[in-house]
Amino acid sequence: MSGSSRLTEEEVERYARQLVLPQWSEAAQLALGAARVLVVGLGALGSPVALYLAAAGVGRIGLLDDDRVERSNLARQLLHGPADVGRPKVESAVASLRALHPHVVLEPHELRIAEENAVALVAGHDLVLDCSDSFATRYLLNDACCQTGVPLVEAGVLGFDGLVLSIQPGSSACYRCAFPLAPPPAVARSCAEGGVLGALAGVIGSLQALEAIKLLTGVGRPATDALLQVDGLDLTVTRVHLQRRADCPACGPAHPRSSTL
Amino acid sequence: MALHRLDVRDRLCPLSWVVTKLTLERLAPGETLVVTVAPGEAVELLPRSAREAGHEVSVAGTTITICRR
């Protein structure tokens, strides 16, 4: 489906239920097919994200994770099954996604994102989805996306709380604009330590996939300059307005993007 | 303006409308598409979908004429 100006007969059938949407079009579907995205983290968020993006027809999906599947992952990480325990997550993710969609191009990266490789990994993608479970990775990806101009859909879950934030570098508030400082260590627990309910991660990851699809197709209005907070216990959703910070070290004018590429 | 024809008698809902919609997207505004549908629900559903999408529609039996908006 790469670069073609028409959907094939098989694609028309496969995507019929989204093609029938009044806001959708063949052009929107072809834009998804031509898109190359990077999913960072193949756990509770990365599972619904990668599954929904592949199912919706995103053409190329990069899959980044350096972990192996553990039994304690299975209650919420739907890319992996009991037979995958001990296997690298990228391998089991490729197998699951391949089973779901035989034509999607999958680009596995069995490694950890770090200061040395972040910009190079992000560059060349049309969009990045942060499905990691660490604040350090959030700031790294945010800064790499701001530097390269690649849109980023940020999300996080902890306990029964989740958040989603779409970032169009250079035109909307970035993660550092929203959270200039990392939380103190007491709050900065990782998901590995804190509890997470799989269904909540499913909701947040699905919202993240929805935002990515909107950004890639131009359909609808992505939640840029906004922080969506979901409280799963009370099932309340709060949308907090965000503003770019003129002095933001990541996206502020003092650090024009792409100058160091 | 050219007149375009489409036969969706072998398509079930929603594919009959999907194929019609994609064909309309490829036409210029004001161009006309004549769609042949199978007797049954498509006779009612397809014109309704086309009208909801803002096109001008006329129905004669199982022949549906759609003027792209």
Ligand SMILES: [Zn+2]
């Ligand atoms: Zn910023």
